[in-house]
Amino acid sequence: MRNKEEKVKGALHYYLQSTSGVVGAVLVLLMVIVAFCSIFGITPYDPVEQHVENILQGPSTHFWFGTDEFGRDVFSRTLEGMRRSLTVSISAVTFAATLGVSFGILAGYVGKWFDQLVTRISDVFFAFPAILLALAIVASLGNDWHDTALAIGVVYTPIFIRVARGPVLTVKEMDYIKISRVLGFSSIRILRKHIFPNVFAPIVVQVALSLSWAILTESGLSFLGLGTQPPTPSLGLMVSEAQPLAAFAWWTLVFPSLFITIVVVGLNLVGDGLRDALDPARRSS
C-alpha cells in the first residue's frame, strides 16, 4: 500500500525533527538491544550462576558491573532484568491499550447507559492507588510474569479508557461524522475508519508513557517481593536486593537503577516526540 507508506514516512519525518524524540528513541533502542542480548543468551555469564570465589567484586574487566553477594555477574543480571521488565511492561500495556481503547471508544460513541457503566467502573479502578491495586491483583493471582503483566494491565486499562473516550466525544460531534451517518455509513465503519484514526495520536503517546510507568510498577512490585521471584533477576528485584549492600557495594544498586532510569526517560522522550509528530497543529508551527 503506497498510501500507508507515505503516511508512515510523513510521520517519521516530523518525528526525526524533534530532538527529544530522537534522543528517546536512541535510549529505548539501546535498552531493547540490551534485552535482546539476554534473549539470545549473549550475556557474559549465566545470570543465576554463582561465582563463590568472586563475591561482591567491584566493576572489573571480568565482571563489568561487578558481582553481588552470591558472586553473580551484575551485568548479565541487568541484561536479563531488562528483558523481564520490558516483557512484562509491553504485555501489560498491550493488554491495557487493547481493552481500554476498545471500551473507551465504544463508551464515547455509544454514550447513554453504556458510557455511564464503563466510566463508573474505570472510576472505581482509578480510586485505588496503582501500586496497591496491582499488589492486590498479583497477591491473588500468583507470581508468574504473566500474572504481573495482567495485574499491571488491569491497573492501566482505565487510563486508556479515559484517553480514548475524551477525544471520541469531540470527534463524534464533528460534521464529518454526522455526514458519515447522513450518507448511511454503518456504525462499525464510522468507528473503525473515521473515529479511530482521528483519536489515534493521543493513544500512541499514552502507550509510550504507559510503557515507562509499567516498567516502574513492575520494578516496584518486584522490589516489594511480589513480582519476579529470586533467583530470576528483574531490575526492581535487583534494586531491592542491593538495598542492604548499597553502602559498601554501590555497583549492585547503581547499575540496575541506572538502566531503569534510562528506559523510563527514553520512553518519556519518545512520548514527547510522538506527540509532536502526530499533532498536525504542532507540525505546521
Place this chain on the structure above:
Amino acid sequence: MNNEPLLSVFDLGIATVQDPRTLVNSVSFHINSGEAVGVVGESGSGKTLSALTILGLLPRGVEVISGEIIFGGKNLLNLNSEELRQIRGNEIAMIYQDPMTALNPVMKLGKQLLEVIASHDGINTNSENQVRDLLSEVGIPDVNRAMESYAHEFSGGMRQRIMIAMALLLSPKLLIADEPTTALDVTIQQQILALVSDARKKRNMSMLWITHDLGVVANLVNRLNVMYAGRIVESGSVEEIFRKPKHPYTAGLLSSLPTSTGTNRERLTSISGVPEKPWLVGNSCGFAARCSRAQSRCHNEIPQLVSKEENSVACFFPLGSK
C-alpha cells in the same frame, strides 16, 4: 409519471422529550419525483429538524410526536435503524451547511468518497472511475491529484463541491440541502447553486432545499414552503408566492429582500420584533404578535393551512383578500 409523490410528510410534529416543548407542529408537504421544493424560514423555525427527521437522525432529546413520512411507499418513521441506513446516502442524501468541517481531516479525499460506495454497493473495479467522473462533474480541477489530497488542501467552495459529489455518488432520488451556500461568499454561492441545479436536472433528482434566504431559492425550486414558529404558514409555487404572497410573514420576508429595480438609497424594510418560540405560541397564530393585520381572532385560534387558488396559506386575514 405516476401521481404518487416521492416523499410526503403528513402532520409531522416534533417535540423535546423532557419538559415537552413543541418544536415542529403539523407540518405537511410533499415532493414529486424530479421536483425541487424549498423550505424557507428563520433560524429555529424547525426546517432543519424536519429534514433530519426524514433521515431518521433527530438529535438526542428530541422526538417525533405525530405524523408520517412516506418515501417510496414506506413510512420512514417505522423503519428500523438498519433499513434507514440503507436508504441514507443511497436513496436520500444530504449536503450540509458548513463544508469546512465536513470532511474527515485524516483521510485522503479519494478514499473518503469511496467510503460512500463501500458502505452501500461495495467497491468494485469501476468505483474509482465513478468517483473521478463525479469529481470532475462538480468542477474539481486535476482530479487525480485531488483524490490523493487531504481536506485542508481545499478551499471552502471546493470542499462544498466535494460534499456535493459525495452526496450524488450513489445517484440518490432525493437530495436534501441544508443551507449549503450560507458559509460561502456570494460568487461561489452562485456557482454552487448552478452546479446543484444542473446536476439535479441531469439526473431528474428531487430536491428539498432548506434556507433562510428567499433570494437563493427563487431560481432553484418549483415550489416553496414558508415556515414560521414550527408551522408551515404558506405553501405554493415560487412564481405565485413571489408575485403575490398571501401570508403577511411571507410578504414581510419578500419586502426585506433588496431589489434590482429600487434606487440604492432606499432602506430595506424589516419585520419588527423577534421570531416567537414554537412552544410558546400556544393557541394563536405564531406571527400574530408581529403582524400588522392581526386581530383578536389571531391571538385566540390557530390558523390552518387552507388552499386559496394555487397557494395555500395559514392566515385568517391573508393579503389580497377583501
